[in-house]
């Protein structure tokens with residue numbers, strides 16, 4: 001293996017066709033941010049826009065802004081922008097509520113469809129290592145519908161799709177390992193087995209090219225504050241394939257999902273199309289911030305769009321993996337993410353045989369921000385150090401410097417200092 005030099009990374013940055021996209025963000029100096037998979041960075045446009053919404057649209061326009069500033073239409077307009085990133089058609093996707101709540105809506109709708117079409121199918125299949133909120137929501141719905149949630153180990157979902165299964169609920173990119181499901185292949189296999197699919201795109205939207213219609217997926221939801229850079233607590237999105245969307249109602253029948261919300265009738269009539277997945281009044285300030293975040297991803301469209309972002313994302317994660325293998329071989333570190341780029345999202349996770357939490361704290365103290373996820377010890381799951389590679393604002397030299405810093409911390413043993421073992425409220 002040839003040694004990778006810092007100068008080589010600087011050269012890669014100088015010829016990177018996406019390099020200028022970094023200018024869209026406000027990032028602190030002397031900080032390498034490898035946690036855009038948990039909370040995307042702040043776009044420069046966002047404070048200006050939110051300030052303008054507050055002072056002009058709210059302060060001056062007041063209630064009139066629902067019409068004059070187009071507030072009422074913003075869930076649909078921002079939804080149409082996200083649709084371009086995930087292979088959805090115009091007016092098939094809206095921004096609303098949180099990922100957890102949207103999951104509740106689509107999983108309920110999927111169960112209502114199977115209850116009508118194939119009532120003998122009474123099992124929801126998901127992966128044990130799926131993100132907990134997805135599993136908790138599925139547990140609640142399984143209890144309400146008198147169904148069973150079956151959790152399988154990774155790679156085992158397709159072999160569990162027997163004739164008792166109603167819905168397969170998967171997160172396309174696993175939040176722990178960064179492993180990527182082939183949405184088209186898994187959906188085709190599910191349909192062949194008579195099973196509907198619900199896809200969580202929390203770590204896909206803005207990170208990997210997604211083609212919901214091309215894959216014939218059934219339902220999808222996703223997160224606004226990760227790779228879409230919408231800001232803390234940004235609203236989420238929801239998509240339903242056209243063949244299902246008007247078939248069933250979703251259970252959270254709020255007034256914004258009504259066919260005519262401003263007629264104020266006492267009886268609920270769902271809107272046609274994806275608008276029926278809206279619920280209550282949109283969170284306008286957060287939605288305006290998300291609009292700016294989504295624009296930072298759409299800014300790559302003239303440069304090759306999601307395909308170009310994917311190429312750079314994989315170049316960064318490949319570089320990281322090679323540097324870890326080259327520089328850290330003296331330490332008990334292993335790469336827990338698939339080495340095959342085609343099976344990887346936009347993050348790389350490492351295991352460390354020792355106090356991984358302290359190692360991450362020591363890294364953060366040196367200005368390299370990733371995060372730590374504890375594993376389920378009873379199941380033999382390892383603790384993970386997670387590093388997200390957002391191609392919009394990361395440089396190759398950042399990857400080099402991050403690994404160098406990690407090497408310093410491990411070589412010197414500074415991670416053993418007592419101050420790095422203390423846990424904050426959020427890990």
Ligand SMILES: *Cc1c(COP(=O)(O)O)cnc(C)c1O
Pocket residue numbers: 098099100101130131133134171175200202203223
């Ligand atoms: C981040 C994430 C969520 C977040 O859901 P919230 O409702 O925003 O808390 C849900 N599912 C997955 C798979 C995630 O990675």
